[in-house]
Structure formats: structure tokens, C-alpha cells
Amino acid sequence: MTSRTPVAAGDASASGAAASPRPLRLGIHGSTHLAARIVAAADHPVSSIEYIRYEVSEPFRLLRAGETDLMLVKYDPFDPDIALSQRVAWDGRAVLVGAHHPLAAQESVSLEQIADYEGFRCPGDFPPNVWDLVVPPHTWAGRAIRRTHTMTTVLALVERLRSTLAMHVSFQSLEAVLPPDIKVVPVHDLPPSPVALAWLRGTRLPERAWRFVRDAERAAER
Known part of the structure; x- marks a missing residue:
């Protein structure tokens, strides 16, 4: 991923009076745990960040509407209006299944x-090229991975996994937000996601946003 420096804007209030700036609005999908680890590694105060959840069917809506300053993404969407930092973390790959599923008791599984x-299936406005990385269309041996169920919200995903033998190829960080009857099983032949x-x-981002990007990139290099 190529780092593209955001345009910085001052944090001073219109009145010029000294005031605490509002928290940096960080868009996340799923767990706050991964984002919190990035914030801690960058050595930024917990109080300086506000987590705002977005749905996978509309991943960039809040960013484009100005309701978030930054967001966490996995892989490069190649959208012309979206700029990316360098890698700030890794997220291990996993398959999500209901507790009743034949894969649920495995320590790890393969794509096969x-x-x-x-x-x-790829939901809504989610970039298809990224979905192919999240949910590969084929195994390494060329066997098709059937993408048949509709993806909407996390709650709907949980209900489908709970009531069927469906699975979702996803990320280990989601374990922190899923109920106990949804199992997160590592996939040992998929590399972790950047x-x-x-x-x-x-966008004229506040200076503290650029400081956070810079500090998170530096922390990831250590």
C-alpha cells in the first residue's frame, strides 16, 4: 500500500479560544479490539478516538459523507477517491461458523x-476486487468456493450462521464481537490481511488525524 499524505487543517476553534478538540472519528467494522491495539501502539490517548461502526454493504458511505475522518480497511479497494496509509497492522484469517458446524471444533482449517x-456473495457497494481477497473464489487447487448467501449486516450474518451450515471466510479480530455460539476458526493456508x-x-483532515496516521505507520515498522 502506498502512503498518500492527507491535507492537514488546523485544529483551532473559530473563536480562537483554547478548547479540547473533538475526538478523531475512526470508522471500524466489527470489533474495536483491533483498532484499540493500533491506537495503543501509536501511543495516542483512548479519549482522543471515537469509534464509528460501518456496515460492510456500504463501507465508504460514512467517510464520503464526512461522518468519519479515517477508517480501517483491509487490502486496497483501488477506489480513486480513497487514499491509504502504509500498513498499520495485520489481521489473521479465519472462517466463521455456528457452534453446530462440522468445522467448529477444529483448531484450524484449510480452504479445501x-x-x-x-x-x-459480495454485498452492496463493497469493492468486488477486495471481496475476492476476503472470500477467495477458488481454493489453491482450483475448487470453487460457493458464494451463494446474501451478506447484509453482522446481525443477519450471525443468524444465518446460527441456523444453517453456511460459513464466512473472514478475520480473527471478529472473535471479540461475535456471540459464543459463533466460532472463529483460523484458516492456516491464507496469509494475514494487511x-x-x-x-x-x-479532504482537509485535522492535523491530529495526520499525526495519528504517521504514528500508527511508525509503530507498525517497529
């Missing part, structure tokens, strides 16, 4: 095992 079950910070290209 996953391909025995139906997965989820995680980056994204912002709307050309």
Missing part, C-alpha cells in the same frame, strides 16, 4: 475444507 460449505488507515482524497 471450507469449500465443502456455502459462503456469502490493515491500513483510509481517508477521502482531497
Whole structure:
């Protein structure tokens, strides 16, 4: 991922009076745990960040509407209006299944095992090229991974996994937000996903946003 420096704007209030700036609004999907680790590694106060959840079917809506300053992304969406930092973390790969599922008791699984079950189609406005990395269309041996179920919200995903033998190829960080009857099983033949910070290209981000991007990138290099 190529780092593209955001345009910085001052944090001073219109009145010129000294005031605490509002928290930096960081868009996340799923767990706050991964984001919190990035914030801690960058040595920024917990109180300086506000986490705002976005749905996977509309990943960039809040960013484009100005309701978030930055967001966490996995892989490069190649959207012309989205700029990315360098990698700031990794997220291990996993398959999500209900507790009743034949894969639920495994310590780890392969793509070949996953391909025995139906997965989820690319949702809404989610970039198809990124979905192919999240949910590979084929195993390494060329066997098709059937992407048949509709993906909407996390709650709907949980209900589908709970009531069927569906599976979803996803990320280990989601374990922190899923109920106990949804199991997160590591996928040992998929590499971890790079995680980056994204912002709307050309937006005048506050200076503290750029400081956070810089500090998170430096922390990831250590």
C-alpha cells in the first residue's frame, strides 16, 4: 500500500479560544479490539478516538459523507477517491461458523475444507476486487468456493450462521464481537490481511488525524 499524505487543517476553534478538540472519528467494522491495539501502539490517548461502526454493504458511505475522518480497511479497494496509509497492522484469517458446524471444533482449517460449505456473495457497494481477497473464489487447487448467501449486516450474518451450515471466510479480530455460539476458526493456508488507515482524497483532515496516521505507520515498522 502506498502512503498518500492527507491535507492537514488546523485544529483551532473559530473563536480562537483554547478548547479540547473533538475526538478523531475512526470508522471500524466489527470489533474495536483491533483498532484499540493500533491506537495503543501509536501511543495516542483512548479519549482522543471515537469509534464509528460501518456496515460492510456500504463501507465508504460514512467517510464520503464526512461522518468519519479515517477508517480501517483491509487490502486496497483501488477506489480513486480513497487514499491509504502504509500498513498499520495485520489481521489473521479465519472462517466463521455456528457452534453446530462440522468445522467448529477444529483448531484450524484449510480452504479445501471450507469449500465443502456455502459462503456469502459480495454485498452492496463493497469493492468486488477486495471481496475476492476476503472470500477467495477458488481454493489453491482450483475448487470453487460457493458464494451463494446474501451478506447484509453482522446481525443477519450471525443468524444465518446460527441456523444453517453456511460459513464466512473472514478475520480473527471478529472473535471479540461475535456471540459464543459463533466460532472463529483460523484458516492456516491464507496469509494475514494487511490493515491500513483510509481517508477521502482531497479532504482537509485535522492535523491530529495526520499525526495519528504517521504514528500508527511508525509503530507498525517497529
